[in-house]
Amino acid sequence: MFQRIRKPIVISTAILFHLLLIFHLFFSPVIIVLASYKSIINASFVAFVIILLLSLFFGRAYCSWFCPGCGIQEVLALIIKRKSKNSKATYIKYFIFTVWLGVIIIGYLLNGIHKIDLTYGMSDITIERKIILTIGAIILIVPLTAIFGRFASCKYICWQAPFMIIGTKIRDYFHLVGLRLSCDNSKCNECKSCSKKCPMDLNVMQNVKNGTMSDSECILCANCIDTCKQKAIKFTFKKLKHERLTRMV
Ligand code: SF4
Ligand code: SF4
CATH class of the missing domain: 3.30.70.20 (Alpha-Beta Plaits)
Structure with a gap:
């Protein structure tokens, strides 16, 4: 019953993410790093804070209902039936998250925060770059899924998942x-x-x-x-x- 609602939603977000340039501003792990070294609060900073806050109430529901990466996985699941293992490789994403967040925090600590610019990076997102990014995502996700099975990228390398895991832990610690x-x-x-x-x-x-x-x-x-x-x-x-x-x- 839920799958009839969830799958069209999450596959749509994947399609929209790759068609609309503006989506990249909100979810890019790279633009936020550049913004942190220019003292700017950008759109993806706001998006990641919102994801963390939402996880206080909705746990990791964002992953399966709205994440563009999950949408790609749902499409791949039509072809690749083997499931990836819930192994120790799931810890890799925490390493990626820690390094990435550490670089951002150092950026803001060194440079401070001087302005909010939700359009920061927009001028750099050309159609050509977006096509390259889309192809890059496919090159990363498809082989991982083919080798390790469905949802391998979500389990092993997703840098966003720890945000929601942290939010869920905070929620449960405080019994919210x-x-x-x-x-x-x-x-x-x-x-x-x-x-x-x-x-x-x-x-x-x-x-x-x-x-x-x-x-x-x-x-x-x-x-x-x-x-x-x-x-x-x-x-x-x-x-x-x-x-x-x-x-x-
Ligand atoms: S094993 Fe799972 S699917 Fe089967 S009855 Fe128990 S809870 Fe339901
Ligand atoms: S991830 Fe597994 S346990 Fe969680 S809702 Fe989906 S099927 Fe159920």
Whole structure:
């Protein structure tokens, strides 16, 4: 049920991202680095802060519902059926995130913040550069997916995911209400459909049995909800209660 809504939305964001030049201003990991060394708060600075704030209430839902990279993965999933493993390689994204954020923080510390310019970088985004960036994204994501399986780039190298993981951890630490999965393990008949359907390769059935649905790799895509005939899993908008976090990265 949710997939009929989610997939068209997330695939549309991928198409729009690559068609409309302005999208790049909001999500470029490069323009924000350049802005930090010119003392400018730019559009992607604002976008990343908004993503962090949204994760306080919606966890990693942005990943599976709106992220252009996920949209590409959904298209690739039509061809590549093998899932990438939820292995230690998932830690690579934290290294990328730390180095990238460190460079930005150093930029602002050295140069200060002197102005807000949400159009900063627009004049540099020509159609030719955008085509090169789109081809670059395809060159990066397609081989990763072909070699390691579906959603490999989301799991292993996405520099945005740690923002939302940090936001979700803050939310759960302070017991704030937010969108999350909840389960009724008395309904589970151990069919394993949820684990097989999970694009992030989580052992969802085991999480249901344990009553621990707060895995930091969960992108709230609702595949497990849609596939569970017993209706043992659902979305809820509540505080984290009586549940230890299954992954404490
Ligand atoms: S799909 Fe539902 S019934 Fe089957 S293992 Fe998962 S939670 Fe249990
Ligand atoms: S646990 Fe469910 S909602 Fe989370 S990533 Fe897996 S299938 Fe999606």
